[in-house]
Amino acid sequence: MTALRNGSRGLAVRQLQNQLNGHGAGLYVDGDFGDNTEAAVRAYQLKVGLVDDGVAGSKTLAALAGADISRLLxxxxxxxxxxxxxxxxxxxxxxxxxxxxxxxxxxxxxxxILFERHVMFARLQANGMTEAEAEQSAAQYPALVNRRTGGYAGGTVEHQRLAQAKQIHVASALESASWxxxxxxxxxxxxxxxxxxxxxxxxxxxxxxxxxxxxxxxxxxxxxxxxxxxxxxxxxxxxxxxxxxxxxxxxxxxxxxxxxxxxxxxxxxxxx
Known part of the structure; x- marks a missing residue:
């Protein structure tokens, strides 16, 4: 989702302005994200406790739509x-x-998360596997254990990669992802x-x-x-x-x- 910020224009901005007006902003709905709209976004963010950066990103838009924001920063x-x-x-x-x-x-x-297969190769050895054994795992599961970086899938698929890597060694797999x-x-x-x-x-x-x-x-x-x-x-x-x-x-x-x-x-x- 593209964040809306000062300088943004279009239908999405009009919708944002209408939502902000529902919380008392009093904006003129023109689809032009200017200083007044930025100030209204910041005021709303402060009201609900979100980070007040004046940018209507996914978190602010989710809050405006009534979503649960209890786990957000x-x-x-x-x-x-x-x-x-x-x-x-x-x-x-x-x-x-x-x-x-x-x-x-x-x-x-x-x-x-992002699972790093080259880190998995190193962590297996750090957790007691010999280099030869790590090489064997790499030959069998190159997408999960590898001397080289890469193999990223992104999004929810990274959790699938992590789950597969945990079948090899749980701690090493958890250590090989960025969180x-x-x-x-x-x-x-x-x-x-x-x-x-x-x-x-x-x-x-x-x-x-x-x-x-x-x-x-x-x-x-x-x-x-x-x-x-x-x-x-x-x-x-x-x-x-x-x-x-x-x-x-x-x-x-x-x-x-x-x-x-x-x-x-x-x-x-x-x-x-």
Whole structure:
């Protein structure tokens, strides 16, 4: 679903404006997503507790349609994360906007995952399998165990791949998937303070707030990453979180822009 934001136009915007008017926005319904519509979206997001970014994405549209939003990320979750990390709320909002997958759950209620077959090859050995045995598994199940990356199917099919991999080795399979909003790899479970890989996976299935908590732990347990976030060193943060290809995707530029936007908005709120 394409998010509606300032500058969007068309029938979907008209429908959004009508829905917002149902909550007292008082907008002129013209199908043009301008400053007034953005302000109305932000006001509605604050009213229901969602992250107030002024963008009508799938979560905001779902809330307007009356869907259950209890497992979705809330503004208070980001505020608590900011306090815990000792950084401005704008920094956490910027990271959430740029680094998250946007949604932590699929339409069927399962957490968003991506199964990494090359990680499975390594985790099998980390969990006691010999290299020869791992090679044998790779020869038998190349889509699930492989020295090479790839084989992604996306969406709900990733859970099918995970279920098949669990038939080979449960813990290794859970450790070989990235989980939730911030796609934290399962093999980080011990570093992040979970009892085991299953406990980590079960927690990622609870809520987006639980997924954010894992991300906060990920930052806290990496002093250099935490320092970069505190210092707003966006290039350093992006490099450590996304790897050397961060510049190609302009992650640092996107983070800096998002931070400036949210910091400016919060300053205006405080001045009002």
């Amino acid at each position: 809330k503004r208070k979750d980001l505020q608590q994360a900011a306090e815990r990390l000792g950084v401005p709320l704008a920094s956490v909002m910027a990271v959430n906007q740029v680094e998250s997958k946007g949604e932590g759950f699929l339409a069927n209620g399962r957490p968003v 939730g909003l911030f796609q934290i790899m399962g093999y980080h479970w011990e570093r992040l303070g979970y009892m085991d890989a299953q406990h980590f996976a079960d927690t990622m299935s609870l809520s987006e707030a639980a997924q954010l908590d894992a991300f906060v732990c990920f930052i806290e347990t990496d002093p250099a990453l935490h320092k970069a976030l505190k210092g707003k060193k966006w290039a350093e943060f992006a490099k450590r979180y996304n790897g050397p290809a961060y510049a190609k995707n302009l992650y640092d530029v996107k983070l800096a822009r998002a931070y400036a936007q949210f910091a400016g908005e919060h300053a205006q709120e405080q001045a009002a």
